[in-house]
Amino acid sequence: MFVFSLVFAYFAIPLKYQHKVLFWGILGAILFRAVFIVAGVSLLENFGWVYYVFGAFLVYTGWMMFKNIGKDESLEDNKTINWLKNHLPLTQDMSSGKFTKRINGKLFFTPLFIALIFIELSDIVFAVDSVAASFAYSRDPYIIFYANIMAILGLRSLYFVLANLIDRFYYLKHGLSFMLVFIGTKMIFGDVYKMPIWMSLGAIVLVILISVVYSFYKTKPNSQKNVS
Numbered sequence: 001m002f003v004f005s006l007v008f009a010y011f012a013i014p015l016k017y018q019h020k021v022l023f024w025g026i027l028g029a030i031l032f033r034a035v036f037i038v039a040g041v042s043l044l045e046n047f048g049w050v051y052y053v054f055g056a057f058l059v060y061t062g063w064m065m066f067k068n069i070g071k072d073e074s075l076e077d078n079k080t081i082n083w084l085k086n087h088l089p090l091t092q093d094m095s096s097g098k099f100t101k102r103i104n105g106k107l108f109f110t111p112l113f114i115a116l117i118f119i120e121l122s123d124i125v126f127a128v129d130s131v132a133a134s135f136a137y138s139r140d141p142y143i144i145f146y147a148n149i150m151a152i153l154g155l156r157s158l159y160f161v162l163a164n165l166i167d168r169f170y171y172l173k174h175g176l177s178f179m180l181v182f183i184g185t186k187m188i189f190g191d192v193y194k195m196p197i198w199m200s201l202g203a204i205v206l207v208i209l210i211s212v213v214y215s216f217y218k219t220k221p222n223s224q225k226n227v228s
Contacts, residue, residue: 002173003122004159005166010081011111017097021116022156028120029127033148036131041141054132055187061129062180069173080121084114133183136190137197168219175211179204 008018043050091101091108099113130151134144182203186195 002166002169003119007115007118011115013094013111013115017094017112019160020097021112021119022159024116025119025123026152026156029123029152030149032120032124032127033131033152034145036127037134037141037145037148040131040135041139044135044139051135051190052188054135055184055190058129058132058180058184058187060184062177062182062184065173065180066177069177078118081114081118084117088114090114129180133180136183136187136200169212169215170219171215172208172211175207178207182207 004018004022007013008021013021040050040054089106089108091103091110093101094110094112096110097112099110099116101108101110127148130148131144134147138144138147183200186200
């Protein structure tokens, strides 16, 4: 949701067109997750040690996420967006609501297309994280795939419900970073201590719940408290 908010705000994409961008973005996300799940299952079946690599990757990702909390999240200097701007013929006119527009017979790409490409590329990173984390709870590709799809579809709907409250979820990033480190550690030390699924899922739900409640408490209107 944070990425969606940043991209739509940066390109000043009207709400009526955001639905279209996310619709196509979800189709790409489904494809990416299917590819990563198949690849992940294949790797685990042939190289069991990859399971620990997934765990280490989650720990690293969680730490990097925590480390970058509070840093400038502007997309002005984003290399991907700047590369697309420099290598594609662009027009700022998105009144048609289409990804492309012909001007004097020449094809131009609108900001909707750049936003879609950036969201798709960002989702590759998220797909790696989410699929790797899924293997901590199941090796069944069908369960992992449908769980990811349900999460993606839910996220799209949730974004439009909570779009105006994004700034109030400040501490959710802290919770998500802890969750990734927690799941990664669970995978790495799974042979030492096999944590019951109910316990690990309960811990994740508790962390996310605390993150959301604390975020709303610290960012409530007219609050004298400052987010630190």
